[in-house]
Amino acid sequence: MAGVNKWFGELHVLQDVDLSIARGEVVVVIGPSGSGKSTLCRTINRLEPIDSGEITLDGQRLPEEGKQLARLRSDVGMVFQSFNLFAHKTILENVTLGPIKVRKLSKGDAEKRARELLDRVGVGEQADKYPAQLSGGQQQRVAIARALAMDPKVMLFNEPTSALDPEMINEVLDVMTSLARDGMTMVVVTHEMGFARKAANRVVFMDGGRIVESADPETFFTRPESARAKDFLSKILTH
Amino acid sequence: MSDVLENIDLFVDGYLTSLKIILWALAGSLPLGVLIAACRVSPIPPLRAFGTFWVTTFRNTPLTVVLFFCAFGLPELGINNSFFFFGVLGLVLYTSAFVCEAVRSGINSVPAGQAEAARSIGLDFSQGLRFVVLPQALRTVVPPLGSVLIAMFKNSAVVGAFGVGGDLWSTGLGLTSAQGYPALTIFGIGVAVGFLCITLPAGALLQVLERRVAIAR
Ligand SMILES: Nc1ncnc2c1ncn2[C@@H]1O[C@H](COP(=O)(O)OP(=O)(O)OP(=O)(O)O)[C@@H](O)[C@H]1O
Ligand SMILES: [Mg+2]
Numbered sequence: 001m002a003g004v005n006k007w008f009g010e011l012h013v014l015q016d017v018d019l020s021i022a023r024g025e026v027v028v029v030i031g032p033s034g035s036g037k038s039t040l041c042r043t044i045n046r047l048e049p050i051d052s053g054e055i056t057l058d059g060q061r062l063p064e065e066g067k068q069l070a071r072l073r074s075d076v077g078m079v080f081q082s083f084n085l086f087a088h089k090t091i092l093e094n095v096t097l098g099p100i101k102v103r104k105l106s107k108g109d110a111e112k113r114a115r116e117l118l119d120r121v122g123v124g125e126q127a128d129k130y131p132a133q134l135s136g137g138q139q140q141r142v143a144i145a146r147a148l149a150m151d152p153k154v155m156l157f158n159e160p161t162s163a164l165d166p167e168m169i170n171e172v173l174d175v176m177t178s179l180a181r182d183g184m185t186m187v188v189v190t191h192e193m194g195f196a197r198k199a200a201n202r203v204v205f206m207d208g209g210r211i212v213e214s215a216d217p218e219t220f221f222t223r224p225e226s227a228r229a230k231d232f233l234s235k236i237l238t239h
Numbered sequence: 240m241s242d243v244l245e246n247i248d249l250f251v252d253g254y255l256t257s258l259k260i261i262l263w264a265l266a267g268s269l270p271l272g273v274l275i276a277a278c279r280v281s282p283i284p285p286l287r288a289f290g291t292f293w294v295t296t297f298r299n300t301p302l303t304v305v306l307f308f309c310a311f312g313l314p315e316l317g318i319n320n321s322f323f324f325f326g327v328l329g330l331v332l333y334t335s336a337f338v339c340e341a342v343r344s345g346i347n348s349v350p351a352g353q354a355e356a357a358r359s360i361g362l363d364f365s366q367g368l369r370f371v372v373l374p375q376a377l378r379t380v381v382p383p384l385g386s387v388l389i390a391m392f393k394n395s396a397v398v399g400a401f402g403v404g405g406d407l408w409s410t411g412l413g414l415t416s417a418q419g420y421p422a423l424t425i426f427g428i429g430v431a432v433g434f435l436c437i438t439l440p441a442g443a444l445l446q447v448l449e450r451r452v453a454i455a456r
Contacts, residue, residue: 045359047355047358047359065282065283066363067363070358070361070362070363070366071361073358073359073360073361074360074361075361076359077359078356078359080352080355080356082352084350084352084353084355084356085356086353086356086357086371087353087375088374088375097360097362097370097371098360098361098362101362101366101370102360102361102362102366143356146356146360147359147360149360150360150361
């Protein structure tokens with residue numbers, strides 16, 4: 001993405017954001033509340049349209065609306081803070097809906113693959129339940145499986161563990177770490193510094209709608225350059 | 240009472256006509272209302288504007304005026320058809336605006352995250368609506384939609400008054416002018432009972448439906 005700007009009314013939430021992410025790279029986005037992390041994440045699959053600048057994915061500019069945009073979104077997996085599993089569908093149906101309706105897979109093929117993915121994220125036993133019957137950690141792992149079922153080129157995670165009880169955070173982070181290890185391209189907005197250190201290739205620090213700093217995790221956590229990053233790190237690392 | 244019994248075949252006739260009006264109006268206004276609701280929430284501004292225009296027009300115009308326009312205005316424009324057709328058409332247009340608003344309130348009751356999740360796996364707008372949002376909206380739509388439909392059943396009487404109802408209407412008027420108010424009262428009771436026979440079961444059916452969709456979530 002290059003020179004991206006976005007306003008919410010008067011508020012300039014993204015200011016001249018340039019960011020490029022290589023295939024297989026894992027980028028963790030951190031920053032104080034309201035700095036525009038979620039907005040950045042959401043512009044990448046155009047859940048938020050941008051006001052100026054350009055976002056390209058795999059060499060292709062994001063389409064404006066309609067069928068082409070839908071096709072592009074099918075290649076971009078997204079995991080939300082609040083899971084957003086389809087409440088009226090079973091776990092299995094949640095994972096097969098996209099493959100059947102968008103990828104036009106047969107029901108049998110889609111279910112076979114969905115069960116593999118559910119096993120992989122450790123919720124294979126829950127396939128026939130409804131989302132409300134699962135714990136938060138389980139729901140979020142289903143959401144990851146749902147995104148993976150589309151064979152995305154890149155996965156976006158917007159604070160995937162913020163809505164979870166502490167004991168469930170790790171089960172989700174473990175799944176994400178293993179994805180990272182398997183070479184998935186990932187953009188992860190998170191406050192989990194442990195995950196950033198372990199799995200990220202790069203940490204991007206945002207403040208006030210700008211990317212203030214971008215470095216490998218080791219450098220960022222031990223020798224941050226900007227005063228704002230130092231300040232931010234001292235605040236979160238003290239508790 | 241004897242007036243009602245003497246004219247029982249007219250009653251049955253009128254009753255069947257009413258039922259026919261209701262069924263056609265249901266078949267027309269439900270899909271049309273859903274379609275207009277889809278327009279109102281669509282990402283395409285001209286469609287949204289069209290939906291808003293539609294609802295504003297037909298919700299704020301008295302039914303009789305809509306019916307007048309259909310029955311007398313459309314023929315002026317060179318569109319010719321039976322009174323029955325124009326009557327049903329008017330009722331469909333009018334009711335669709337209310338159906339639309341009931342459906343739209345249901346759509347708005349579904350958390351925005353559901354539609355976002357649908358879009359993010361690559362469903363397009365109409366797929367997201369059909370497979371994710373509308374099925375969940377149904378739960379909250381049934382009660383207000385029920386009221387809209389029962390109002391429509393009753394409005395079918397107004398359509399009947401436009402001459403579509405035929406002989407029953409004129410007999411009623413004839414009896415009334417010949418025999419004065421008592422006949423009108425009895426006649427009115429007969430018609431009212433006929434209507435209750437439609438609306439009460441419909442109301443009960445809606446309640447069952449409401450319970451069903453509440454469980455199936
Ligand atoms: N739909 C919206 N309409 C108006 N303002 C918005 C909207 N979404 C976000 N904002 C504002 O934009 C700014 C950036 O929001 P954003 O959600 O991207 O921040 P964030 O970095 O993700 O913060 P957090 O860590 O709290 O999630 C905030 O000031 C927020 O209030
Ligand atoms: Mg956020």
